[in-house]
Amino acid sequence: MFQHYVETKEKYPHAVLLYRVGDFFECYFQDAVTLAQELELFLTSKPVGEVGRVAMSGVPHHAWERHATLLVEKGYAVVICDQVEDAAEAAGRLVRREITRILTPGTLLEEGMLKSGRNNYLAAVVIAGEHWGLAYADISTGEFLTTQSSNSEHLTQELMRLQPAEVLIPTNAPDLGGLLRPGEKSEHLPECLPPAFCYALRSQIPFSAGEARARLLQKFKVRSLEGMGCEHLPLAVRAAGGLLQYLEETQKHNSVPLQLLRTYTITDFLIVDHQTRRNLEITQTVRDGSFHGSLLWALDRTSTAMGSRALRRWLLQPLLDIKGIRARQDTIQELVENTPLRQDLRQLLRQIYDLERLTGRAGSGTANARDLVALADSLAKLPELALLVAETRSPFLKALQKVPPVLEELAQKISAHVVETPPVHIKEGGLIRPGVNKHLDERRVLVEEDQKWIANLEVEERSRTGIQTLKVGFNKTFGYYISISRAKADQVPSNYIRKQTLTNEERYITPELKEREARILTARDDLNQMEYEIFVALREEVGQQAEVIRNLSRAVAAADVLCGLAELAVHQGYCCPEMVEGREIYVVDGRHPVVEQSLPAGFFVPNSTQLGLGGQGTGDREQGNKGNVNENFSPSLTLPLSHSPTPDLIILTGPNASGKSCYLRQVGLIQLMAQIGSFVPASFARLGICDRIFTRVGAVDDLATGQSTFMVEMNETANILNHATSRSLVLLDEIGRGTATFDGLSIAWAVAEYLATEIQARTIFATHYHELNELASLLENVANYQVTVKELPEQIIFLHQVQPGGADKSYGIEAGRLAGLPKVVIQRAKQVMGQIEKHSKIAIGLREGLQDKEE
Numbered sequence: 001m002f003q004h005y006v007e008t009k010e011k012y013p014h015a016v017l018l019y020r021v022g023d024f025f026e027c028y029f030q031d032a033v034t035l036a037q038e039l040e041l042f043l044t045s046k047p048v049g050e051v052g053r054v055a056m057s058g059v060p061h062h063a064w065e066r067h068a069t070l071l072v073e074k075g076y077a078v079v080i081c082d083q084v085e086d087a088a089e090a091a092g093r094l095v096r097r098e099i100t101r102i103l104t105p106g107t108l109l110e111e112g113m114l115k116s117g118r119n120n121y122l123a124a125v126v127i128a129g130e131h132w133g134l135a136y137a138d139i140s141t142g143e144f145l146t147t148q149s150s151n152s153e154h155l156t157q158e159l160m161r162l163q164p165a166e167v168l169i170p171t172n173a174p175d176l177g178g179l180l181r182p183g184e185k186s187e188h189l190p191e192c193l194p195p196a197f198c199y200a201l202r203s204q205i206p207f208s209a210g211e212a213r214a215r216l217l218q219k220f221k222v223r224s225l226e227g228m229g230c231e232h233l234p235l236a237v238r239a240a241g242g243l244l245q246y247l248e249e250t251q252k253h254n255s256v257p258l259q260l261l262r263t264y265t266i267t268d269f270l271i272v273d274h275q276t277r278r279n280l281e282i283t284q285t286v287r288d289g290s291f292h293g294s295l296l297w298a299l300d301r302t303s304t305a306m307g308s309r310a311l312r313r314w315l316l317q318p319l320l321d322i323k324g325i326r327a328r329q330d331t332i333q334e335l336v337e338n339t340p341l342r343q344d345l346r347q348l349l350r351q352i353y354d355l356e357r358l359t360g361r362a363g364s365g366t367a368n369a370r371d372l373v374a375l376a377d378s379l380a381k382l383p384e385l386a387l388l389v390a391e392t393r394s395p396f397l398k399a400l401q402k403v404p405p406v407l408e409e410l411a412q413k414i415s416a417h418v419v420e421t422p423p424v425h426i427k428e429g430g431l432i433r434p435g436v437n438k439h440l441d442e443r444r445v446l447v448e449e450d451q452k453w454i455a456n457l458e459v460e461e462r463s464r465t466g467i468q469t470l471k472v473g474f475n476k477t478f479g480y481y482i483s484i485s486r487a488k489a490d491q492v493p494s495n496y497i498r499k500q501t502l503t504n505e506e507r508y509i510t511p512e513l514k515e516r517e518a519r520i521l522t523a524r525d526d527l528n529q530m531e532y533e534i535f536v537a538l539r540e541e542v543g544q545q546a547e548v549i550r551n552l553s554r555a556v557a558a559a560d561v562l563c564g565l566a567e568l569a570v571h572q573g574y575c576c577p578e579m580v581e582g583r584e585i586y587v588v589d590g591r592h593p594v595v596e597q598s599l600p601a602g603f604f605v606p607n608s609t610q611l612g613l614g615g616q617g618t619g620d621r622e623q624g625n626k627g628n629v630n631e632n633f634s635p636s637l638t639l640p641l642s643h644s645p646t647p648d649l650i651i652l653t654g655p656n657a658s659g660k661s662c663y664l665r666q667v668g669l670i671q672l673m674a675q676i677g678s679f680v681p682a683s684f685a686r687l688g689i690c691d692r693i694f695t696r697v698g699a700v701d702d703l704a705t706g707q708s709t710f711m712v713e714m715n716e717t718a719n720i721l722n723h724a725t726s727r728s729l730v731l732l733d734e735i736g737r738g739t740a741t742f743d744g745l746s747i748a749w750a751v752a753e754y755l756a757t758e759i760q761a762r763t764i765f766a767t768h769y770h771e772l773n774e775l776a777s778l779l780e781n782v783a784n785y786q787v788t789v790k791e792l793p794e795q796i797i798f799l800h801q802v803q804p805g806g807a808d809k810s811y812g813i814e815a816g817r818l819a820g821l822p823k824v825v826i827q828r829a830k831q832v833m834g835q836i837e838k839h840s841k842i843a844i845g846l847r848e849g850l851q852d853k854e855e
C-alpha cells in the first residue's frame with residue numbers, strides 16, 4: 001500500500017494527498033505536518049516497513065469535504081485518492097484505490113465548498129511584453145470569458161475586480177505544478193500581478209498559440225474562433241486554451257460543461273479601480289471587510305442565489321452604454337408600476353433553486369438525486385414564470401416568456417423517474433420510482449418476497465421452537481442470524497448452526513436463511529446498481545441540456561436582480577435617473593443609499609449636487625466655450641446651492657463629522673448605481689455617463705507594502721491625475737494631510753487646480769484647508785460648498801446640510817474646546833491661527849505673482 005501511496009504522491013508533489021485507508025483519509029510525511037498544522041489536527045506517526053516510523057495525520061472519511069475545503073481556502077491543492085472497491089471484494093489483496101478528485105481553489109464544484117452569493121473564478125493570464133490576455137471561468141456556473149489588452153494597469157484592475165480564487169500563469173519555473181499561496185513571493189510572478197491571489201505555475205505548452213487554439217476548437221466543436229470573437233486576439237486565445245487544459249487535468253472523469261467562450265473589452269465598462277471599490281464600500285466595508293454595511297448589502301433584494309451573484313457582477317462592472325442602461329431601467333420601471341406582478345414574481349423566484357450550479361454539478365457528474373429533484377422543481381416553475389410575464393413589454397421580462405419545450409420535458413422526466421425525497425447517497429438505492437423500468441420492478445418484487453420471508457421467519461420459528469424471545473437480526477459481518485438468549489440455548493432445533501456467542505445470547509444461522517440472505521444481498525446490490533445506472537443516465541441527459549438551462553438561468557438571474565431593484569426603488573423612494581450624453585451630474589435631494597438605510601426613517605438629510613453642467617470637457621477646452629450653461633438644463637430645477645453656474649470642481653469644507661465624506665461617497669454611489677441601470681436615492685437625477693470613478697479617501701498606512709500614509713496618498717493621487725479624463729468623476733477626501741501643513745496645502749491646491757483646469761474632471765474635493773476656498777475666486781468652474789452646523793454655546797449641532805459658500809471658521813479649535821482642552825491652550829491656538837491667516841492669502845499672492853510674470 002505504501003508503495004502505491006509513494007507512486008501516487010510522486011505524480012502530485014505540490015498537492016496535499018489525502019489517501020483513504022479504511023475509515024480514514026490519511027496523510028504522511030510533509031503532507032501530514034501540513035494537514036496537522038493548518039487544521040490543528042493531531043500529528044502522530046506510523047511504522048512503515050524498513051523506512052521506520054513516518055509522520056502521519058488523518059481525517060475521518062465522511063468528513064473529508066469539510067477538511068479539504070479548509071485546506072483549499074488556505075490556498076492548497078488537495079488530491080483525493082479513494083478506495084474504489086470494498087475491502088471484502090479485494091479478499092486479501094490490496095484494495096484498489098484511484099484519484100477521484102483534484103481540488104484546487106479555482107476548480108471547486110461541491111455545494112458546501114462554494115459561497116452561494118458569489119462566483120468562484122479560475123483565471124489564466126498570458127503576458128507578452130506590453131500586451132496581455134486574460135481568460136476566466138466559473139466552472140460551477142459555466143461562465144467562460146476572455147479578453148486582451150495592452151495596459152498593464154487594466155490587468156491589475158481586472159484581476160482585482162474578479163477576485164479569482166486561483167490564477168494560472170505559464171512559466172518556465174522549475175517547480176511546475178506548484179501553487180503559490182496568497183502573499184507568497186516568486187521570481188516567476190510578473191510584477192503587475194497582485195500578490196493577493198493564489199497562482200498556479202503551469203507549463204508554457206498548453207498556453208502556446210497552436211495548442212490553445214486547437215483545444216478551443218475541439219472543445220466547442222467549431223472550425224473557427226470568429227464566432228467567439230477572439231480569432232484575432234492571440235493572447236486571449238492562449239489564456240483560454242491554457243485554462244481549458246488545466247480543467248481537463250484537474251477534473252479527471254468529470255467534464256465540466258462550460259458555456260461557449262465569449263470575448264469582452266475592458267473599456268466597454270465603467271472602470272472602477274480597486275481603491276475606489278474599496279472606498280465606496282461596494283461589496284464590503286472598509287472597517288472590517290463585512291458584507292453588512294456595503295452597497296451590495298443595501299441593494300440586494302434578490303430572491304435567488306443566481307440573482308445575488310448577478311447583482312454582484314453588475315455592481316463590479318457597470319455599463320457605459322446608455323441603451324443597455326435604459327433597457328434595465330425600463331424593466332425596473334415596469335415592475336415599479338405593476339406591484340402585483342412584482343410581488344408574484346418575487347414569490348415565484350423564491351421557489352427557484354440555483355439552476356446554474358445544479359446544472360454544473362449534473363454536467364460534471366457530481367450531482368446527487370436531491371440535486372436533480374431540486375433542478376426539476378425549479379425547471380417546473382419556469383412555465384409558471386412565463387405565464388406570469390406573458391403580458392410584459394420590457395426586454396428583461398420578455399426573455400422569460402418562452403420556455404424551451406425540452407426543459408419542460410426534462411423536468412417531467414426527472415419527476416417521473418426520481419422519488420420525491422431521495423437519499424443523499426446515490427449508490428445505495430431508494431432513488432427511482434416504481435414503474436420506470438420493468439426489470440427493476442421485477443427485481444424489487446423478488447427482493448420484497450425474500451424480505452417478507454425473513455420477516456415471517458421470526459414468527460414461525462417462535463411458534464416452532466416455543467422460544468418467545470427468539471429474534472431475527474442482521475449485522476454487516478455475519479449477515480442475518482437468529483438470536484436466542486443463552487438460557488434457552490438448550491432448546492434450539494437441530495438444524496441451527498451456532499455462529500457467535502455473546503454474554504447473554506447465542507446467534508445461529510440455518511442453511512435456508514443463508515441461502516435467502518445470499519439471494520437478497522446479491523439482488524439488492526443488483527438493484528442498487530440498476531438504480532444508479534438509471535440515475536446516471538438521467539443526470540447525463542441534464543448535462544446535455546446545460547447550455548439551454550443556463551441561458552434561461554441567466555435570464556432568470558437578470559429578472560431577479562431587476563425585480564429586487566424595483567422593490568428597493570419602491571420601498572426607499574428612488575427615482576429613475578435620466579441618462580444623457582453630456583457630462584452633467586445633476587442630483588436633487590440625493591441620499592447615501594447605505595447610510596440612509598442604517599438610520600431611522602426620515603433622519604437622513606438629503607443634499608443636491610450640480611456638477612459639469614458647463615460644456616463637454618476636454619473637447620470644449622479646445623473650442624474655448626468653457627463656461628456655457630447647458631441649454632437643456634431646466635431652470636425650474638436649478639438648485640439654490642450653486643453660485644458658480646458651471647462648477648466642475650467643488651471645494652467642500654465643514655467641521656469634523658459634519659458629513660463631508662458621506663456626501664462625497666453619496667455622489668459616487670448614485671453615479672455607479674445609475675450605470676448599473678438601477679434607480680437612485682434622489683427625487684430627481686440627470687446624469688451623463690462617466691468613464692471612470694476615482695476616489696481618494698482617508699489614508700491608511702499600507703503596512704503590507706511598507707509604504708507610509710503619505711506615499712500611499714501621493715501614489716493614489718498621481719494615479720488619478722494621470723488617468724482621469726473630463727468624463728471621469730473624481731472624489732477626493734483630504735489630500736495632503738499626511739505631511740507638513742504647508743506642503744500638504746500646496747499640493748492640495750495644485751492638485752485641485754490641475755483637475756479643474758487641465759483635466760476638467762467632475763470633482764468633489766473635501767478638505768479642512770479653508771484656504772482652498774480662494775480657488776473659486778480664481779477659477780470659473782470651481783465652487784465652494786460647506787456642510788453646515790448650528791453652534792450653541794455648549795455644543796455643535798450637525799445639520800448635515802450642504803450649502804453654497806466656504807466654512808470660514810476653524811471648528812477644530814472649537815472641537816478642542818468642547819473636548820476639554822485647557823483654556824490657555826485654546827486661547828493660544830486662536831492667536832496662532834490668527835497669525836497664520838494673516839500670512840496665507842494664497843489667491844492674492846498667486847494673482848500678484850501672475851501679474852509680475854506678465855509685466
Ligand SMILES: Nc1ncnc2c1ncn2[C@@H]1O[C@H](COP(=O)(O)OP(=O)(O)OP(=O)(O)O)[C@@H](O)[C@H]1O
Nearest residue numbers: 603604605606655656657658659660661662663800
Ligand atoms: N446627510 C446626512 N444626514 C444624516 N446623517 C448624516 C448625513 N451625512 C452624514 N451623516 C452622519 O454623520 C456622520 C459623520 O459623517 P462623515 O464621516 O461624512 O463626516 P466628515 O465631515 O467626513 O468628518 P471628518 O472630517 O471627520 O472625516 C456619519 O456617520 C453619518 O451617520
